[in-house]
Structures are given as C-alpha cells and as structure tokens.
Amino acid sequence: MKDEVQSPEERSAGLKGMGCSRKRVEDVRFTQGKGNYVDDIKSDGMLFGDFVRSPYAHAKVVSINTAEALKVPGVLAVLTAKDLEPLGLHWMPTLAGDKQMVLADGKVLFQGQEVAFVVATDRYAAADGVEAVEVEYEELPVLTDPFEALKSDVVLREDLAGQSEGAHGPRKHHNHIFTWEQGDKDATEAVMAEADVVAEEMVYYHRTHPCPLETCGCVASMDKVTGKLTLYGTFQAPHAIRTVVSLISGIAEHNIRVISPDIGGGFGNKVGAYSGYVCSVVASIVTGKPVKWVEDRMDNLMSTAFARDYWMQGKISATKEGKITGLWCHTTADHGGFDACADPTKFPAGFMNICTGSYDIPSAYLAVDGVYTNKAPGGVAYRCSFRVTEAAYFIERMIEVLAIKLNMDAAELRRINFIRKDQFPYQSALGWEYDSGDYHTAWDKALAAVGYDDLRREQAQRLEDFKAGKTRKLMGIGLTHFTEIVGAGPVKNCDILGLGMFDSCEIRIHPTGSAIARLGTISQGQGHATTFAQIIASEIGLPADDITLEEGDTDTAPYGLGTYGSRSTPVAGAATAMAARKIRAKAQMIAAYLLEVHDGDVEWDVDRFVVKGDESRFKTMKEIAFASYNQAIPGLEPGLEAVSYYDPPNMTYPFGAYICVMEIDVDTGEHEVRQFYALDDCGTRINPMIIEGQVHGGATEGYAIAMGQEIAYDDMGNHKTATLMDFFLPTSWETPTYQTDHTVTPSPHHPIGAKGVGESPNVGSVPCFSNAVHDAFRPFGLTQSHMPHDHWRVWKIARDMGLHG
Amino acid sequence: MSKMHVKLTVNGTAVEGLAEPRTLLIHFLRESLGVTGPHVGCETSHCGACTVDMDGRSVKSCTVFVAQAQGADVTTVEGLVNADGSLSVLQEMFREHHGLQCGFCTPGMITRAHRLLQENPTPTEEEVRFGMAGNLCRCTGYQNIVKAILAAADVMNAQKEAAE
Known part of the structure; x- marks a missing residue:
C-alpha cells in the first residue's frame, strides 16, 4: 500500500491540516465570477423595495402622501409606519435593549432615516416610486454634538419621555442613554492625587463606517402555501436573525429559514437588524411575492452601522x-x-x-x-x-x-x-x-x-x-x-438578546472517508471553508480537500451566534476541534475492535490508529469510516458523526x-x-x-x-x-x-x-x-x-x- | 417607459434584448442576461466592482447605459476562463497568491488586470498599483493582488516566449 511507505511527516503534509498555507477552496468560484451574493439571487416574480429617506436630521413628519407614487407604472405598494403599526412592526427592538423605528413614526431623528418603503416590479420603478412619494416635514432643532445634547432642552426621544431607567440603568437627562462604570473610582483618583506625574488628554476616535464593498441587502420570500418564510440576506449572524425575526414577527421559528449566501465583506456592518429586512418580510407577506432590498452606497453610508x-x-x-x-x-x-x-x-x-x-x-x-x-x-x-x-x-x-x-x-x-x-x-x-x-x-x-x-x-x-x-x-x-x-464569549457573561454566545460545529464522516462539516458561523471573506477543514484534517486525519464545509443556512447548520468580534476561530474553531475529537474517540473504539486489541492499546498517528509497539498493525481513518457504516462493533450505533456546542471558558x-x-x-x-x-x-x-x-x-x-x-x-x-x-x-x-x-x-x-x-x-x-x-x-x-x-x-x-x- | 432593442456580444456570444433607454449596462448584464460576475458596489464609478471589458477598454458598467454598448463586444470575468473551462493564468495567480478574500471586488479586479496586462505586458509594481487604482478592495490591502498580477505577467510572458 502506498501510504505504508509514507513517513508520518509525508502523511501529515498530505492532509493539508493546520499550519500549512492551503490555497483557498472558495477562490475557484470567486475568480470566475461564480460567487452567489444576495443581489445575484433572482426568482420568478421577484419585486424590489426601496426607501423614501428623510432629508432632515430632526423633523416632525406631518404627512405622507403615497397617491402619486402608486400611479407610477410598476409600483405595487408603499408601506409607511401606519401600515406596519397594526402588525406591531413600526418599531423594532435593537441589539442594545433600545427600540428603533422601522419606518418614521411621526418624526425622524437622522438624515437618511427610513420614511416609507416602495415596492415595485423592478429597481428602476421602485426608484421612480420613491421620487413620487410626497412627505411634509416640520423641521426641529438639530443636535449633532453629544456634549450639547446632554445640556439641551430639545428632546430627541419623546417615546422615552419620563423614563428615568433605561436598558442599562438610570438615565440622567432626556438625551442620556446609560452610564456604565467599571473599576474603582475612589482608589484610582486617590492614586492620581498622589502620583509624581499625571498626564491628561481628550482623545477623540471619530465616527466612521465599515463600508464593505457589498452593501446590506436581503430577499424575503413568504410561501403562503406552506407558511414558510425564506430570508436570504447579508447576515453576519443568520441564526440570531432567525430568532429575532421570529420574536418580532410572530412567525414560528421552525417556519423561518434564514440563509446567508456569499457575503461581500462585513466588518461589523452586517451584524445588526435593519429596517430593510423587516419591510421586505412584510412586503413579501403582503404581495405574496419574493421581495429584494439592496442598499445603494449612499443608503449604506447614511443609515446602517x-x-x-x-x-x-x-x-x-x-x-x-x-x-x-x-x-x-x-x-x-x-x-x-x-x-x-x-x-x-x-x-x-x-x-x-x-x-x-x-x-x-x-x-x-x-x-x-x-x-x-x-x-x-x-x-x-x-x-x-x-x-x-x-x-x-x-x-x-x-x-x-x-x-x-x-x-x-x-x-x-x-x-x-x-x-x-x-x-x-x-x-x-x-x-x-x-x-x-x-x-x-x-x-x-x-x-x-x-x-x-x-x-x-x-x-x-x-x-x-x-x-x-x-x-x-x-x-x-x-x-x-x-x-x-x-x-465572545463565555455564556456566563456574554449574550445577545438573551442568546448565549457559544458556537457550534457538526461533522459527518461519509463511508468512503470524506466529510461534511457545518458551523454556526458565516464567512465574509475569512476563508472558513478552507481553514476549518484544516482543523478537522489535523484532528481526524482525513485530507482537508475531502471535507466540505457549509455555513449560513439555518435549516441545516447548527445554531451559533455568527461571525464578528474575531469569534469564529476562538469559538466555532474550538467547537470544530471538539466535534472532531468526539469522532476520533469513537473511531478509536472501532479501530481497537477491528485490530482485536483493547481501546487503550491503540494510539493516534496522524491519520490512523496504530497498535502500540507494532506499527504494522493499524486502521486508517478512512478504513474506520467505512467500518462505522457496517456495524463495526455489535451494539454500537452505526455512523460516524458528532456535534459540539462550545461555550468558551474565557x-x-x-x-x-x-x-x-x-x-x-x-x-x-x-x-x-x-x-x-x-x-x-x-x-x-x-x-x-x-x-x-x-x-x-x-x-x-x-x-x-x-x-x-x-x-x-x-x-x-x-x-x-x-x-x-x-x-x-x-x-x-x-x-x-x-x-x-x-x-x-x-x-x-x-x-x-x-x-x-x-x-x-x-x-x-x-x-x-x-x-x-x-x-x-x-x-x-x-x-x-x-x-x-x-x-x-x-x-x-x-x-x-x-x-x- | 418604452423599450429599445439592444444587440451586443457578451463573452463571445451574440445577445439581444429589450431595455429601457436608461438601463445601465451592469443591470442589463446582471438582470437580463444573468451574468452576475460583475457587481455593483457604489454606483458612482469609484469602486470598480462592475468593471467589464468593452471593445478593448476597461469600463465601469454602472455608469454606462446599455444603449451605449449597442453593438459592442463586452467581456466579463466569466469570459476570461480558458476554453476548456479551467482558470486562466490571471485567475490562477489570484488564487495562488491569495489576491482575494470576500470575492466581491474580484471579478472587476481580474477583468481590469486582464486589460492592464494587454496594455502593458511587463508592468512594474508601481505601474500595477497605478493601473489598478480604479478598483477598490476592502479585504486584501492590495498587496497580494499586486503580487498576483505581477506573477501572472511573468507566467504569461514565459508562455509567450515558449510559444514563439
């Protein structure tokens, strides 16, 4: 046999496991234009949504007249806050414990805020419809300086008037959100008072934007026959989005399938829940057709993240x-x-x-x-x-x-x-x-x-x-x-909307010794399909090239909190290694049985279990995989697969x-x-x-x-x-x-x-x-x-x- | 809005269709023809994700009306693969030198690089950096893109020499 003459180093190199600069498997598609990004999705009868946005930074919305817009050829519907209110969807919860208008509810708070959502047969007609919506505003005093805002009589959030307690404790002023304190104030100030030298400075880190080359977008498709909602989107956290959509829409979570296809860069921009997602879902329910919404660059820089x-x-x-x-x-x-x-x-x-x-x-x-x-x-x-x-x-x-x-x-x-x-x-x-x-x-x-x-x-x-x-x-x-x-992070102190920030990996070994792994994360250019396969290759001794990696489909991938905060390798990467180790543990039992020795008498060697002290007696992972599908050990469950939900200790x-x-x-x-x-x-x-x-x-x-x-x-x-x-x-x-x-x-x-x-x-x-x-x-x-x-x-x-x- | 009849060649195949006069080439390619390699990143000609080759020039198809492409010969990244379906030298070098991450800029990047190497088969690093400055990438910092293009130039020149 060929691999009998290969040294362990040669066998190891053949796996393309951890530590090697394996070429990316994603690139074969991407270099020839065969990626599948949200805006590439096309389905029969698909409609397009586009927003009417506020030209003012702070204004009352006196009236919205959609009559002319509805006459524009191709325009099918114009949603305003009034349409969303009966569904309870004119506001939505934010990830920070606040709430946010989906569409302007009586006022606008920033330039570019979403005021109405025009749904049309194509993106050009939608843009025409946006132009034709007439909105009357009454300007209000504008606060752009946070220090001024804390002194000003101008109330930005009337909806919170009189609320002295926010999601993170007491509020000191009507434009104040929270105070968060850490460390020992008295002790630190005492140290400063006695110090030889104290340097003091105001350091401003200015406002900027992640601006991935692909903007945010989604395609919502409600199948009225099955009652299933499929939501494709540029989501850095597809599972969390599914849960959020379920909680705010009332659609049962099993009837929602969220899919993050290829994502053209995220950098944090695609973590949040945006008005476009909610409006697209509502528009699809209303029209019974798939509805696509994709930001243009101006939308992106003005309104999201x-x-x-x-x-x-x-x-x-x-x-x-x-x-x-x-x-x-x-x-x-x-x-x-x-x-x-x-x-x-x-x-x-x-x-x-x-x-x-x-x-x-x-x-x-x-x-x-x-x-x-x-x-x-x-x-x-x-x-x-x-x-x-x-x-x-x-x-x-x-x-x-x-x-x-x-x-x-x-x-x-x-x-x-x-x-x-x-x-x-x-x-x-x-x-x-x-x-x-x-x-x-x-x-x-x-x-x-x-x-x-x-x-x-x-x-x-x-x-x-x-x-x-x-x-x-x-x-x-x-x-x-x-x-x-x-x-992030240990579930004991890290959650988002009550969802602990663990992550997950599920691995299935096929009979012929190849595998598929699915994770709760989603790559946006980091090359997960390449690197996570390398972790598995090193852990279970199957070549990385024989391992398919999938992410982003909530119907198939195990639950996870997604990719941001450099958490994929620390959390999902750990889950991957742990799932692989569960497989290896079962494989060890099978190998020992096939070699007619005790479990403890075999040891792991790159891609195989070897009888201790006798290198000539071994079972490769590939052999073990096949055996696992044929009652390898009487009484042991067939198959070779494992899942790990990893809660990091730190x-x-x-x-x-x-x-x-x-x-x-x-x-x-x-x-x-x-x-x-x-x-x-x-x-x-x-x-x-x-x-x-x-x-x-x-x-x-x-x-x-x-x-x-x-x-x-x-x-x-x-x-x-x-x-x-x-x-x-x-x-x-x-x-x-x-x-x-x-x-x-x-x-x-x-x-x-x-x-x-x-x-x-x-x-x-x-x-x-x-x-x-x-x-x-x-x-x-x-x-x-x-x-x-x-x-x-x-x-x-x-x-x-x-x-x- | 009334529609006009447009005829052009895309990746070597004659195509025709009806489009509003205001239709941008990028939308005609992506939505009427299903050629989704070129992407929309900014709509203002800055990012270059929509770059295609039109009659031997790099153009940003988000600011070209399909009406302007009447009768034109357009090549997108899909049209750059070898006749047998394998990756072209440029595509292979982008992969070899990790010249892409999220892949969104890549079709425009490779299509532009293809034209650049037609215009200048032996560019210096500086010439590559200048020649590619109309295409933005948010992931790679360009270092490996430049490396990939220089490597592709070397391979293509060696192939040319071998053929001569």
Whole structure:
C-alpha cells in the first residue's frame, strides 16, 4: 500500500491540516465570477423595495402622501409606519435593549432615516416610486454634538419621555442613554492625587463606517402555501436573525429559514437588524411575492452601522521613573438617534474596559455615558471586538502623551510597563483575565526588526536638517503594542438578546472517508471553508480537500451566534476541534475492535490508529469510516458523526507589536508610509497565508481610518460623506506595503490554542499610524490632534505650530 | 417607459434584448442576461466592482447605459476562463497568491488586470498599483493582488516566449 511507505511527516503534509498555507477552496468560484451574493439571487416574480429617506436630521413628519407614487407604472405598494403599526412592526427592538423605528413614526431623528418603503416590479420603478412619494416635514432643532445634547432642552426621544431607567440603568437627562462604570473610582483618583506625574488628554476616535464593498441587502420570500418564510440576506449572524425575526414577527421559528449566501465583506456592518429586512418580510407577506432590498452606497453610508464616535477623556499617572500607577477614563459615546449598538447585553460600551491594554496598571476606572444625537444609529464593531479599537487607541495615545510628559522614549515606557510573561493569567484592574502573552519578546523582536535605535538616530538628524532648512519633511515613528479581547464569549457573561454566545460545529464522516462539516458561523471573506477543514484534517486525519464545509443556512447548520468580534476561530474553531475529537474517540473504539486489541492499546498517528509497539498493525481513518457504516462493533450505533456546542471558558487575548515609519511634508500635509511592520501573536496559526492576508486588509482599513476616513455631519445634521467620492477608501496607489511577522503564544484554554486574528490589524494599526503623525510633530510640542490625519488636518498642525515660516 | 432593442456580444456570444433607454449596462448584464460576475458596489464609478471589458477598454458598467454598448463586444470575468473551462493564468495567480478574500471586488479586479496586462505586458509594481487604482478592495490591502498580477505577467510572458 502506498501510504505504508509514507513517513508520518509525508502523511501529515498530505492532509493539508493546520499550519500549512492551503490555497483557498472558495477562490475557484470567486475568480470566475461564480460567487452567489444576495443581489445575484433572482426568482420568478421577484419585486424590489426601496426607501423614501428623510432629508432632515430632526423633523416632525406631518404627512405622507403615497397617491402619486402608486400611479407610477410598476409600483405595487408603499408601506409607511401606519401600515406596519397594526402588525406591531413600526418599531423594532435593537441589539442594545433600545427600540428603533422601522419606518418614521411621526418624526425622524437622522438624515437618511427610513420614511416609507416602495415596492415595485423592478429597481428602476421602485426608484421612480420613491421620487413620487410626497412627505411634509416640520423641521426641529438639530443636535449633532453629544456634549450639547446632554445640556439641551430639545428632546430627541419623546417615546422615552419620563423614563428615568433605561436598558442599562438610570438615565440622567432626556438625551442620556446609560452610564456604565467599571473599576474603582475612589482608589484610582486617590492614586492620581498622589502620583509624581499625571498626564491628561481628550482623545477623540471619530465616527466612521465599515463600508464593505457589498452593501446590506436581503430577499424575503413568504410561501403562503406552506407558511414558510425564506430570508436570504447579508447576515453576519443568520441564526440570531432567525430568532429575532421570529420574536418580532410572530412567525414560528421552525417556519423561518434564514440563509446567508456569499457575503461581500462585513466588518461589523452586517451584524445588526435593519429596517430593510423587516419591510421586505412584510412586503413579501403582503404581495405574496419574493421581495429584494439592496442598499445603494449612499443608503449604506447614511443609515446602517456607523462605528466609533467616542470622546475619551483620559488621565494616566506614573512614578517619575515611568511606572504607571493608574488609568482614568470618561467616555462620552455618541450613539445617534437610537441605541442600536451591537454589543453583548451586559456590555453597553462593549469591551471598552480592555483599555488598560498591554500594561500592568494596578488601579483603573472607566465610565461611559451613552448619548442620543441626530445622527444615524449603529455603533457597530468595525473589524473590532466590541469597542476594543477605541480602547486600544485610547491607551496607546495615553502612553504617548505620558511619554511626552516624562520626556521618555515611548518604546522604553511601554517596555517597563508591560504585563510580564510570568504574570499570566493576568487579572486586569477593569475585570478581565488575560489568558496568555509574552509582550517583551514580541516587542524586542519588533524593535530589532525595524532597527529602532537607528531609526531614532535618523529622525534626530532629520530634525536637525529641518531646522537648518535642508528639508521640509519630518519623520515620524509610530509605535503600538496592543492587546485585544476576542472570542465572545463565555455564556456566563456574554449574550445577545438573551442568546448565549457559544458556537457550534457538526461533522459527518461519509463511508468512503470524506466529510461534511457545518458551523454556526458565516464567512465574509475569512476563508472558513478552507481553514476549518484544516482543523478537522489535523484532528481526524482525513485530507482537508475531502471535507466540505457549509455555513449560513439555518435549516441545516447548527445554531451559533455568527461571525464578528474575531469569534469564529476562538469559538466555532474550538467547537470544530471538539466535534472532531468526539469522532476520533469513537473511531478509536472501532479501530481497537477491528485490530482485536483493547481501546487503550491503540494510539493516534496522524491519520490512523496504530497498535502500540507494532506499527504494522493499524486502521486508517478512512478504513474506520467505512467500518462505522457496517456495524463495526455489535451494539454500537452505526455512523460516524458528532456535534459540539462550545461555550468558551474565557475570551482569548491576541496581541501584537506594530511599528510605522512615516514621512510628512509640512507644507502640503501629505504623508508617505515608508515602512509598516506588523508582528501578530494570534496563538496557534491555522493558515499563515490567510493570517497574512487578514493583516494586510485590516491594516489597510486602519490606514484609511487614521489617515482620512470619516463620517462627518454639518451643524444641520447633513451627512457630508455619503458617497465614495467623500468617504475615503484607499486605492492600491496610496496603500502601504506591509511587512508581517509573528510570535506564537497559544491560548491555554482553547482546544488548539488559537486566538483569532481578523481584527488585530485594525485595532493595532490605527494607533500606530496616528502615533507616527504625532511623533513627527512631538519636538514642536504636539500632544494630541484628532484623527483622521488627512492632508488638510496635518497641514493645519504644521501651520498652528508655526512651521510654515 | 418604452423599450429599445439592444444587440451586443457578451463573452463571445451574440445577445439581444429589450431595455429601457436608461438601463445601465451592469443591470442589463446582471438582470437580463444573468451574468452576475460583475457587481455593483457604489454606483458612482469609484469602486470598480462592475468593471467589464468593452471593445478593448476597461469600463465601469454602472455608469454606462446599455444603449451605449449597442453593438459592442463586452467581456466579463466569466469570459476570461480558458476554453476548456479551467482558470486562466490571471485567475490562477489570484488564487495562488491569495489576491482575494470576500470575492466581491474580484471579478472587476481580474477583468481590469486582464486589460492592464494587454496594455502593458511587463508592468512594474508601481505601474500595477497605478493601473489598478480604479478598483477598490476592502479585504486584501492590495498587496497580494499586486503580487498576483505581477506573477501572472511573468507566467504569461514565459508562455509567450515558449510559444514563439
């Protein structure tokens, strides 16, 4: 037999299991245009829905006249809040415990809010119908500043009038949503009062948007004969959407089938429940036809899922030698017109309390106040595990501000404050237990890789040359050491709408030794079909190429909470390994029986069970699979399959060390990223090629956010960045080239030690780019300048510092 | 709205149909012909997900009326596979070098890269980055896309040399 002469290493390589850069199975379809995205779905008689949207940021809706619209050829129906009210669907619950208008119920709270839903025979007729709907508005005073909103007499949410208690405790003002406090306030303030040095700064992380290339959309199809609703959509959490649809529509959950087909990028945009989904379902019930709704780009940027918008007032205290003693943060969080943040229930500000970062800070306090304004709702985690991006940006800016105050090198300041390897598992002052880390090793490797000391010498020389008038370019060195908290999460403290955040995998082995696995997650470009098959291959010794992987169909996949917050590998990846191990355990019994030895007398060897001490006697997994379908052991159930619902005991804590070298032209404000080095430690690495791809992509999103991308409003609440003309997405021309590196510190509690990586580069690169800009101007006294650092803003920094001569 | 008769060639096959004069080429391709490779990402010519090849030029089919494509020879990503159905060199190199993730930009990206390599068979990295700047990708950071295109150029040039 061929495999008898293969070494274990050769057999292992043939499996294409964990650790190899297996080429992606998805790409064969995608490269020839054979993906199947929501807008590709077409069915007989399918109708199109489109929204009439508010041109005002805050206004009463006096009247809606649909008569003219209904005369437009092709227009079949126009839904307004009045039509949805009898069904109780004119408002819907948000993921954050608030409620949100599906269609404007008497007023609008942000520009672009959904006012009416036009249903027509094709997308052109629907757009014609939208134009023909007449809406009379009465303008109301607009609040776009969260600090003003907390002082203003203007009431944004009359529906909550008199409600002093919100979903997350007491409300202090009619535009206040919640206060969330973590840590010990008194102890932290006492530490600050006695500290040698206290640095204080307001750090703003501006409003932005995930903006996946494919917008949100769905096709709702109600079969009136069977009573079954099929809902295709760009859902990052298809099972949760099924449950939510059932709860709010009253349709029994077994009569709802939610399918997430291929998804063209999510980045958090596709976690929430949007008006378009509800309206499409209602329209399909009303018309008896499938109804498609797909956002255009303007809809997307104006109405679904903004991210960030955190005003973080910080104080950090230290000894004069630079040992940090305390961290204090008060955040004012602009949530827009409705609190539709996507966070686990008990965490209204997500995991912002990871803001002590990579540092051993004995005392810390965090308070977050959520505020209503006349902006779009959302507050999603844009390639981020629930506000980790904000937390990492905050601490990595505060470290730099402290370094300035102490007149210390920021790399050294980080080094002397890192949590040491021997302190793990580490209990943070704000309540987390970090699973594992080796920050010093990563940091030293990163500094050595870029030649940090030489860079600082070059920078000093550049400064001299600048002062001597020999150059107009400054050099900035951006540093970041971030720690993430991902893989939400333990059911004991993480749920969404009461659904525990476990995840799942079901594996079936076919008689001939191939397999199918189904998971509760859904890939949006991460390559799950490739990597999860690698986990199974390594665990049960069947080639990854012989394993089909399916996700996203709630009728077939086991229940799971979906893909966001870098949770797929930490949670569903763990479930995959656990399900595979159940299969292997049964396989061991079968192998021992067939080899006529005791279960304990066989041992696992890559793809087979071997009789201990006699390599010539073995049963391969393939042989065992066939045997399992033919009464392998009398009395044992036939078949070889398993399911695992995995409730992680803890989060995972990936980390990384990023360094950026940037050239800045003080006269134009233009920048050039000369070097970007990204060292990631995501624990066990399943597919290095995919990890590197994730780092490139996440860092590019971070580059956009730090250097130009924002969702901006004027004082009237007009959205100023609603097309790709105004909303910065970098092209191949601007985008830097990245140098990737890694260390491996496995998670001790994860079955295969993996921690997740998809969001690390966004979390780490934003402060890294931003710190580079700040660092360039540090010699001239700059401590804080808010992002995005576009050319104009950087030019202004130089002007304000008198560098334009 | 009255409809007009349009005739064009798509991926080597003559097609015809009725369309409103305002119909965009992308919608005619996707909805009338079922050619769903090219995608709609922005409707404003910025993202390039809808890129197709029209009479030897890259065009963004979200801002071309099908009326403007009357009689044109249009190629989409579906038309770039080899005659035997296997992946073309460019498609294979995108896979080989992990030049795609969610796949949504990929059809436009590959169709643009195909034209770029016709225009310039031996591009430098800088020329690839400049030549591809009309196509946005939110997943990859472009690094592997650039690598894939440069690798495809090498393979195609080697094949050409071998054939000569």
